[in-house]
Amino acid sequence: MIAFIDTYRDQFGVEAICRVLQTADCGFLTSRGYRAAKSRPASTRAVRDRMLIEDMQRIHAENYSVYGYRKMHHAMRRAGWDIGRDQTARLMKTAGLHGVRRGRTPMTTTRAESPDGRPDLVKREFAAAGPNRLWVADIT
Structure with missing residues (x-):
């Protein structure tokens, strides 16, 4: 406000x-x-948060900016800060820091490089005159 x-x-x-x-x-x-x-002066929490965020940004950069909030929580504890896991997540979100996920994103669909060259033998008319006259399959 x-x-x-x-x-x-x-x-x-x-x-x-x-x-x-x-x-x-x-x-x-x-x-x-x-x-x-x-x-009014800044609250004690706001002052401490500023100090924590500065140290958090330094630790995050030292570790190639890959730490998420769990590893960052352990790194901050090793650095001597008495900080909780949820507080670490809140401060990382405030500072715009985030971890990197392992693995690749799955590729589900590969587009064809050229248009479909197969002939349309049915001419898009799927109504058959009788049994066993027209066979159509859909592999999608």
Whole structure:
């Protein structure tokens, strides 16, 4: 909410944005609350998260950017951080870090390089005049 107000404050003004957001039932912030939120210092969690993300990015780069959250959790614990697995996943998502999956993606279909040159002997008419006159098979 605060980032949204920061983006549009020069265009519309803080008070007008807060007034409109309150009428839309999604605004919980008054102009006074916005200014208080901007002046208050960062929380302990936010400060620690910034430190963890910096170290996490360094460890991720040292390991060729292939670690997922499980291996990153173990690497952070070895580095001396007391951090949980879910917290590691949350911070990796925030920092835009992700692991690399092993193996290849399966190739299920290969397109033909040239158009189908086989003749259409039925001429797309699949109704037979009698039994054993027309045999059609579908291998898809």
